[in-house]
Amino acid sequence: MFTKQSLVTLLGGLSLAVAQTTTEEYPSLAEIRAAQATVQPYSPVSNVKGLAFNRFVNIWLENTDFDAAAATEHLPVLAKKGLLLNNFWAITHPSEPNYCASAAGDTFGMDNDDFHQIPSNVSTIADLFDTKNIAWGEYQEGLPYPGYQGYRYPESGANDYVRKHNPLILFDSVTEDALRLRQIKNFSSFYDDLENHRLPQYMFITPNMTNDGHDTNITFSGDWTWNFLSELLENDYFTKDTLIMLTFDETGTYEIGNNIYTFLLGGAVPDDLLGTKDDTFYTHYSVIASLSANWGLPSLGRWDCGANLFSWLAKKTGYVNYEVDTSNLYMNETHWGPLSDDDYSEYYAGWPVPTTDASCSAGNGILSTVKKTYEGLTATFNYTTPFPYDSRSGNNVGVKYSRTLKNGKVESGTSE
Numbered sequence: 009m010f011t012k013q014s015l016v017t018l019l020g021g022l023s024l025a026v027a028q029t030t031t032e033e034y035p036s037l038a039e040i041r042a043a044q045a046t047v048q049p050y051s052p053v054s055n056v057k058g059l060a061f062n063r064f065v066n067i068w069l070e071n072t073d074f075d076a077a078a079a080t081e082h083l084p085v086l087a088k089k090g091l092l093l094n095n096f097w098a099i100t101h102p103s104e105p106n107y108c109a110s111a112a113g114d115t116f117g118m119d120n121d122d123f124h125q126i127p128s129n130v131s132t133i134a135d136l137f138d139t140k141n142i143a144w145g146e147y148q149e150g151l152p153y154p155g156y157q158g159y160r161y162p163e164s165g166a167n168d169y170v171r172k173h174n175p176l177i178l179f180d181s182v183t184e185d186a187l188r189l190r191q192i193k194n195f196s197s198f199y200d201d202l203e204n205h206r207l208p209q210y211m212f213i214t215p216n217m218t219n220d221g222h223d224t225n226i227t228f229s230g231d232w233t234w235n236f237l238s239e240l241l242e243n244d245y246f247t248k249d250t251l252i253m254l255t256f257d258e259t260g261t262y263e264i265g266n267n268i269y270t271f272l273l274g275g276a277v278p279d280d281l282l283g284t285k286d287d288t289f290y291t292h293y294s295v296i297a298s299l300s301a302n303w304g305l306p307s308l309g310r311w312d313c314g315a316n317l318f319s320w321l322a323k324k325t326g327y328v329n330y331e332v333d334t335s336n337l338y339m340n341e342t343h344w345g346p347l348s349d350d351d352y353s354e355y356y357a358g359w360p361v362p363t364t365d366a367s368c369s370a371g372n373g374i375l376s377t378v379k380k381t382y383e384g385l386t387a388t389f390n391y392t393t394p395f396p397y398d399s400r401s402g403n404n405v406g407v408k409y410s411r412t413l414k415n416g417k418v419e420s421g422t423s424e
Contacts (some may be wrong), residue, residue, distance in 0.1 A: 011096075011405075015226040019275070020320060025367065027349065032387060033123045033158065033159045034158060034159060034163055035157075035158050040152055040153070040156070040158075040161075042148065043152075043153045043156070044152055044153045046064060047153045047154050047155060047190065048154065048190065049154040049190055049191075049193040049197045049200075050154070050190035050191050050198070051145065051186055051191075051193075051200075051201050051204075051208070052143040052145075052191070052208065052368065053118070053143050053205075053206045053207070053208065054075065054141055054142050054143040054208070054209055055209075055227065056140050056141070056142050056209060056210075056303055057326070058249075058302065058303050059302050059303075059304075059321065059324050060248055060276060060305075060318070060320065060321045060324060060376070061119075061250060061251040061274075061276035061302060062209065062248075062249035062276070063207065063208075063210070063211075063249060063250040063251070063276075064209070064210050064211070064248065064250070064251050064253070064295075064299060064302075065211050065213065065250060065251070065252040065253065065274070066105075066110070066210075066211065066212045066213065066253055066255075066284045066295065067213045067233075067236075067237075067252065067253065067254045067344075068173070068212075068213075068214055068254070068255055068256065069215070069217075069220045069221050069229045069254070069255070069257075070103065070173075070217075070220040070222040070229070070231065070256065070257055070258075071103070071221065071222060071227075071256070071257065071258060071259070071260040071269070072226045072229075072256050072259065072260050073260050073261050074257045074259065074267050074268060074269045075270030076226050076260070076386065077226055077230070077256065077268075078269055079304055080226055080227060080230035080235060081227075081230060081234075082230045082231060083230045083234075083254075083269065083271075083277045084305050085185045085234075086233065086234065086237060086254065086271065086273065087269075087271035088283050088411075089241070089273055089283075090101035090187065090252075090271050090272045090273035090274070090277045090283075091268075091271060091272045091277050091281045091282065091283075091284060091285070091286055092271045092284070092285045092286065093270040093271060093272065093288070093290055094285045094286060094287050094289060095267065095284050095286075095287050095289050095290065095334070096255065096263070096265050096267065096268055096269075096270035096290045096291070096294075097266050097268065097289070097290065097292075097334075097337075097339050097354060097395070098117075098256065098258040098259065098266040098268050098291070098292060098339060099115060099266070099290045099291060099292050099293070099311075099342070099396065100115055100119070100258070100266070100338055100339065100340065100341055100342040101258050101262055101266070101341070101352070102119075102121055102258070103121055103172055103173065103180075103257045103258060104118060104120065104121045104122070104124070104172035104173075105118035105119065105223075105342055105347075106257040106292060107172065107173055107174070107175045107178070107257060108124075108126075108175065108260055109135055109292050109293065109311070110175050110212075110292045110295065110296070111128070111132045111134075111175035111176050111178070111179065112130060112131070112132045112133075112308065112310065113293055113296055113307075113308040113309075113310030113311050113312035113313075113362075114310040114311055114345075114360060114362075115342040115343070115345070115347070115352070116130075116346060116347045116359065116360065117342060117344050117345020117346060117347050117348035117353050117356065117360075117389065118257050118342060118345070118347035118348065118353075118356065119342055119347075119351050119352035120347075120348075120349045120351065120352075121172040122349070123159050123171065124178050124347055124410065125149075125178070125180055125183070126178050126179045126180060126347075127180055127181070127359070128180035128181040128184055129145075129181075129381050130179060130180075130359070131181065131308055131375055131377055131378050131381075132172060132176060132179050132181060132182065132211070132308070133176075133275075133296055133299065133308075134176060134179075134181070134188060134225060134377060134416050135181065135308075135377060135416045136299070136300060136305045136306060136308065136375060137303075137305070138298075139305060139306065139375070140303060140304070140305065142193060142208075142209050142210060142303060142305075143208035143209050143210070143213070143239065144208050144210040145191045145192070145193060145201070145207075145208040145211050145212075145408055146174065146175070146176055146177075146191065146192045146193065146212045146213075146214070146267075147193055147194065147195055147197065147211060147212070147213045147214070148154075148169055148173070148174050148193070148194060148195075149168075149193065149195045149214060149215050149219065150168035150194065150195075150216040150234045151169050151174075151192070151193065151194040151215040152169070152194075153194075154189065154190040154191075154192060154194075154197070154356045155177075155183070155186075155189030155190055155192050156169075156192075157171070157177060157183055157189075158171065159171050160161055163318075166217075166218075166223070167216075167217035167218075167222070167223050167372075168216045168217060168218075169215050169216060169217075172190050173214045173217075173220070173257075174192065174214060175212060176188075176212070176231060177192055177215060177320075190194060191208070191242065197245065198211075198213070202240075202243070202245070202246060205245055207246070211292030211301065215229070215232060215236075219232040220232075223360050225424075233254060234313040234314070237252070237254075237273070240352075241273065241274075244351055246415065247273075247275045248273055248275050249276050249278040250274040250275055250276055251272055251274050252272065252273040252274040252323040253270065253271070253272050253273075253275075253295070254270065254271055254273070255268055255269070255270040256269060256270070257281035262340055263340075264338075265334060265337060265338050265339065265340075266338065266339040266340055267334070272288075272318075277326045278292075278320055281320065282318050285413055286319055288302075288316060288318075288319045288329055289316055289329070289331065289332040289334065289394060289395070290315075290316055290318075291315060291316075291339070291395060291396075292317070293311045293312045293315035293396070294315040294316050294317065296308065296312035296315065297312045297313075297315040297316070297317055297368070297370050298321055298368050298370075300312070300370035300372060301317050301321055301322075301327070301370040301372075302304040302322040302370055305370070305372060305401070306370075306372045306373050306374055306375040306376070306378075307365055307366075307368040307369075307370055307372065307373070307374050307375065308362060308374075308375060308378060309362030309366065309368075309374040309375065309378045309379075309382075309387075309391060310362045310363075310391055311362045311389075311391055311393055311396045312368070312370075313362075313363055313366055313368035313369065313374075313391040314366075314368065314369055314390075314391060314392040314393045314394050315369060315394055315395075316329040316330060316350065316369065316394050317329060317369055317370070322369075325371060326414075327371065328368075328371055328412070328413055328414065329369075329394070329411065330394040330409045330410065330411045331409065331410055331411060332395060332407065332408075332409045333337075333407060333408040333409065334407075336396065336407050336408075337404060337407045338404070339395070339396075339404060341353060341392055341401070341403050342396075342403065343360075343389065343396065343397075343400070344356040344398065344400060344401055345358075345359070345360060346358065346359055348367045350423070353401065353403075354400075356399060358388075360388035360389060361382050361385045361386065361387055361388045362374070362378055362380065362382055362387060362388075362391065363387040363392070364378060364379045364382050364383065364385075364387070365379075366387075366391060368392070378419050390423075391424060393409065393421070394409055395409070395423070397423035399423075399424060400413060404423055405423050405424050406422065406423065406424065407422065407423045408421070408422050409421055409422075409423075
């Protein structure tokens with residue numbers, strides 16, 4: 009936990025970062041039109057070879073229970089072309105904290121879909137990628153121009169693009185960098201980059217609020233997914249050595265466990281796993297950990313640190329994943345923190361401190377910037393567990409986890 013002095017010091021730095029941010033929740037139409045005429049997308053490319061895949065494509069749909077997704081016409085057919093992750097869990101509710109978690113390894117107490125600007129000394133996956141110059145990009149359907157930071161677009165009428173479904177736009181470390189901002193693009197840029205062979209090695213794809221099922225239903229979003237992916241799966245440039253993940257931000261029912269329908273496709277899925285199911289416990293944090301393990305990147309030192317790796321990738325690294333007893337796990341709330349509305353979690357002004365010296369599942373240490381920023385501070389949570397929990401609020405406590413190492417030693421624990 010924070011000492012009083014460390015909290016004052018850290019918050020002083022955070023205040024400075026926020027003061028330097030000049031974005032607006034609702035920019036004027038004139039500002040939007042001017043930016044549309046002048047701001048150009050930026051499409052860096054790279055070719056850093058990975059241990060198990062050379063490109064990762066993250067596609068998210070909205071608010072659907074596992075069984076509902078499994079009962080659609082198209083999604084199970086697509087899943088059989090790859091690998092179904094039968095035990096993949098979202099982090100919390102509602103939508104935005106899950107998107108935030110996918111980029112920074114934490115929700116920071118977020119229990120809402122508000123307009124957030126997270127201080128620039130909070131690191132993200134963009135910082136991990138930059139350690140090896142791995143090109144990344146986001147493709148957001150309906151985004152009016154690259155790097156648009158408004159709360160939604162259009163600002164009235166039917167929903168289309170929404171900021172809460174755009175992970176990296178939430179972070180000042182991205183929005184304060186002009187090049188990084190221009191890597192957050194719309195779907196027109198996706199097809200331009202595809203045609204011109206300049207897709208990044210990591211991409212996050214968000215359909216609009218109709219196509220992702222948020223304002224329609226799972227039948228509609230399942231049909232969209234089929235139409236979007238069917239042609240792409242025939243494109244050798246897109247699929248070669250590529251791992252494509254289709255998942256959901258969260259379940260639609262808050263009272264049940266937050267287990268979401270998720271599958272992997274693409275040329276990087278091992279042949280012997282095609283058409284099968286993987287019962288390994290995963291979360292959105294497992295994606296960050298697996299990206300780090302695949303490309304030899306460090307950890308953010310947050311909940312990505314102890315997250316399980318994709319099973320065949322874990323075997324390649326020698327890491328042994330944990331088995332998690334999910335009978336007492338729900339993952340429907342988040343821990344306390346500064347982004348809480350004091351509704352579904354507890355508001356607390358202190359930003360959680362990541363671990364700076366743990367041995368994480370990816371095996372590559374902690375990002376140097378994180379170690380420098382939080383030097384001498386004690387980690388707020390036990391980030392080495394395969395799922396997030398908080399003893400203060402009782403969130404996800406009483407859950408057992410264990411693994412048997414190659415030497416026969418059994419490691420086990422209970423979140424408490």
